[in-house]
Every structure is written in structure tokens, then in C-alpha cells.
Amino acid sequence: MIKVGIIGIGFMGVTHFKALQQIEGARVAAISTRDEQKLNGDWRSIKGNFGDSGGVQDVSQIARYPQWEEMLADESIDLVDVCLPTHLHRDVCIAALRAGKHVLVEKPLSLSLEDADAMLAVAEQAGRMLMVGHVLRFFPAFAEAHAIVHSGEFGALLGAHLKRVIAAPKWGADDHFDKVSKSGGPALDLHIHDTDFVHYLAGVPQQVRAIGVTNGQGAVTYLQTQYVYGGGTPCITSQSGALSMPGLPFEHGYDIYLEKATLQFNNLFTGDDIWLYTADGEKQIVRPQRKEAFVAQLEHAVECVRSNTPSQLIDATAARRALSVCLQEQQSVSLGQSVTIGE
DSSP, X not given: OEEEEXXXXXXXXXXXXXXXXTOTTEEEEXXXXXXHHHHTXXXXXXXXXXXXXXXBOOOTTSEEESSHHHHHTOTXXXXXEEXXXXXXHHXXXXXXHHTTXXXXXXXXXXXXXXXXXXXXXXXXXXXXXXXXXXXXXXXXXXXXXXXXXXXXTTOOEEEEEEEEEEEOOTTHHHHTTTOTTTTOOHHHHTTHHHHHHHHHHHOOOSEEEEEEEEOTTSOEEEEEEEEEOTTSOSEEEEEEEEEEOTTSOEEEEEEEEESSEXXXXXXXXXXXXXXXXXXXXXXXXXXXXXXXXXXXXHHHHHHHHHHTOOOSSSBHHHHHHHHHXXXXXXXXXXXXXXXXXXX
């Protein structure tokens, strides 16, 4: 049985807690939060831009720590699940790794490459896994699209466009969603999903060209990016941000163009299905038979710990690459010109 300790009981902490209840061979053994009400299982105030509120949970059989340092001293914990705001990731993850824990941390890995490199170095020194919650790779429609593209059944990938636009979440003021110094702003905290999936689909580009909308605090709240590859293809673009109105709280999807097929997905119009158009003029509906994304992601992390096998899906090295490119996209917005991807 892999015993998991969750640090941070906000929207993501609750989401991970609920997902872990569905995973055989794993148990939430501890939680940590400074909020006494949350520590006692009253999570009704916790809401996000999708899903239900946290509700009231029975935590009587779970160790509860008001200070995360106390959890790290608990020798029974195998995997620490860090669901804190991004600006806190470095110190907590490094402390957990040094305490001998494997770590899953919510994306983005950190706010800077310097912090990311420090975290990676400590993970290597400690001989512990550092995994990052790039959950989009596990969303059924996205995981299925990756499988279809890489099967080669419909020829080479020629182009793609990704869309991820939300209304600013109601919890944004508390979780610092739009503050660069706390979350990196929407261009990092939200858009990094798309950049990571582009890498998963087609690899790291040679250049990025991005334009965007910036708020009064310097955060890029919306951007459009072109990912430039050698030879001109695949031709991949994305749009992402938090400019939508409250009546349209969360929209994501893609158009993917292969030599012999076109894939379409949009959570508002196709539900959980993918529309697949083939060269013979036919339209097929693909219904991915996959687990809910957070369940699948956490099940994968638990299995990596159980088998002592480093992840090939959510490893911190890939997360660092996504962070690096996202930061360079923001640089492109600021400069008004293309940026060649560096380390």
C-alpha cells in the first residue's frame, strides 16, 4: 500500500484527494493545511473552474498536520503530493526529497529555471522521484489523440491548433492566479498545459512567436503562440488565457491535421468524444475508453513509486522543458518578435 500525504488543501488538493479514493493500492494517509476548518474536513468553501465543491470529508482516520514540516517527519509517508501555489514549490519539494520522500508536485514545476534546476538536482542527489502534474497528457481526448497521431495509421502530423480559454477562477484572488510572482499568471499556470502537450505530440520547437494581452500587474492573461519547427512542419499554434466571461468558464480543445485524417475535439461541442474525419469523406466518432484524467495521473504516479520505476510521462525533466518554453513565449510577447528556444 502506497501511503500518500497531500500538502495543500485547495482546489487541486481536493481534486487529488478525491481521485486517490479510486486508486487500488494507494491511500491518503495524511493531509497538511494551516486552515483549521480544512484540517477537520470541512472543504465546502473550496471551488474551482470545474467540478464540485470540496464538500465535507471524513478525515478522522487520516493524520492531520497544520505544518507541512511535521508531515515530512512522518516515516510512513511514501509519496508527498504538493498542491500548493507555485511560488512555494521549490522549498517544500526540496525539503520533501531530502526527507526521503518521492514527490508529485502540481504544475508548473516552479516559477524559474533556477528553481527547477535546484529541485532536479536535489531529486538526483536524494535518489527520489520528482514528478509533475501535467495532467493534460491523461485527459482521455488528449491521450487518445496522442495515440492516434503516433500510431502512424493516418500518416504524418502536418498541423495542429490547441485552445484553452477560461474565465478567471473565483478562487483566483486567494490562490494568486493572475499574479506573476505567485503563479506566473495565466500564460504560465494555465497555458503550460498546451505547451507541454505540444512537446508530447511533436517535440520541442526551434522557435516560438507569440502575441498577448497583459494586465496591469504585468501578467500575460491571454496569448497566441506559433511553435516553429525546422522544415516548416508540423505547423502548430495555440491560444490560451483567462479572458472568457463567467458564463463560459472553461473551454479546451484541438484541431489536429494528419495526412489522411483530421481530429477535432472541444469539450463544449463534442463532449468527451473526438470527431475523426478521414480521406474517404467519412466522419467517425471516437469515444476514448480511458480513466478520468486525475485518477489516471495519480494511479501512474503511485505505480511508479510502487515499482520504483521513474516516470516517462510526468518526469520533472519534461516539466522543466515546458517551463522553459513557456517563459520564452512570454519573452516573445514582451519583445514583439520570435525567440529561438534555448535551454
